[in-house]
Amino acid sequence: MLLECGELALRSPTDTIPNLKPLRAIRELHLSTCEELGVEASVRAEVEALLCNLQQLLIGISIMQDLTPRAKDSLVSFGERMSTRIFASFLRVNGVPARQHDAAEIGVVTSDDFGNADILYDQTLSKLRSSLTQEPEGPREVQVVTGFLGKGVQTGAITTLGRGGSDLTATVLGAAMELREVQ
Numbered sequence: 001m002l003l004e005c006g007e008l009a010l011r012s013p014t015d016t017i018p019n020l021k022p023l024r025a026i027r028e029l030h031l032s033t034c035e036e037l038g039v040e041a042s043v044r045a046e047v048e049a050l051l052c053n054l055q056q057l058l059i060g061i062s063i064m065q066d067l068t069p070r071a072k073d074s075l076v077s078f079g080e081r082m083s084t085r086i087f088a089s090f091l092r093v094n095g096v097p098a099r100q101h102d103a104a105e106i107g108v109v110t111s112d113d114f115g116n117a118d119i120l121y122d123q124t125l126s127k128l129r130s131s132l133t134q135e136p137e138g139p140r141e142v143q144v145v146t147g148f149l150g151k152g153v154q155t156g157a158i159t160t161l162g163r164g165g166s167d168l169t170a171t172v173l174g175a176a177m178e179l180r181e182v183q
Contacts, residue, residue, distance in 0.1 A: 001026050005054075006075050009061040017058045027051050030082050039089035047082050054078045069114035073160045077104075080146040088144040098142040103149045103169055104158055106131035107176075110150035116162035117150055119172055124150075128176035145173060 001022040008020050017023070030051065034044045057074060061067050067075075081102060088100035107127025110117035132143055148165030149158055161168055174182035 002054075002076050002079055003072070005058055006061055006067045006072060009058040010065060010067055012062055014059050014062045017062055018055060020058070023055065023058065026054070026078075030086070033086055034089075037086065037090045038093050039086055040093065043085050043089035046085050050078055050082050050085075070155070070157055073114045074158050076160060077146075077149050077158045080149055084144045084146050088142075091142055091144070096142060097139055098144055101131065101143060101145045103146045104151035106145070108150035108169065108172065109153050110159045110161070112152035112154050112157070112159065114152075114157075114159055117152065117159035119150060119161065119168070120153055121172075123153070124172060125176045128173060129178075132173070132177060143173075145169065 004022040005020055005026070008022065009017060012020065030047050031044070034047055039047075054075075057071065061071055061075075084102075085100050088098040091098035107124055107130070109120045109123040109127065111120065132145075134140060147167075147169040148161045149169075150161060151157070152159045171182050
């Protein structure tokens with residue numbers, strides 16, 4: 001639906017963007033999921049802010065009449081960014097300590113090859129280890145991290161890792177934490 005929104009935005013006047021059918025469906029899906037799962041009010045507000053940002057991106061695509069690979073990567077990132085927030089909140093309201101992270105913000109550094117970026121391991125592993133290491137005597141939390149996303153080394157923009165990117169993200173997280181196994 002996110003990609004469909006982008007394609008429709010190319011052919012739609014800016015004032016019609018809020019009413020695009022797939023955008024309305026995305027909004028309804030995420031907000032009703034928040035309601036059904038009883039997520040925290042602060043997380044619902046984060047999801048609403050992301051939905052607003054998504055709509056603004058689509059308006060930009062409409063104005064520019066261009067869906068660049070960079071804009072497409074940003075566009076598809078919204079699903080992961082919203083769902084991980086909702087899931088971490090669901091865990092917390094059910095008594096499981098959890099923290100949500102955007103991979104791009106905690107250290108997944110990539111090339112700027114939008115749509116099929118490569119992870120820059122030398123820069124990424126130590127940043128992830130630092131971001132995700134929990135204090136031995138501190139509370140334990142489940143770390144809920146977005147998959148298949150990173151941050152371009154030159155642009156600082158959201159990048160996607162292409163096919164298999166979520167599995168790659170899990171493996172890189174495991175390597176950063178020096179785990180023996182990732183499943």
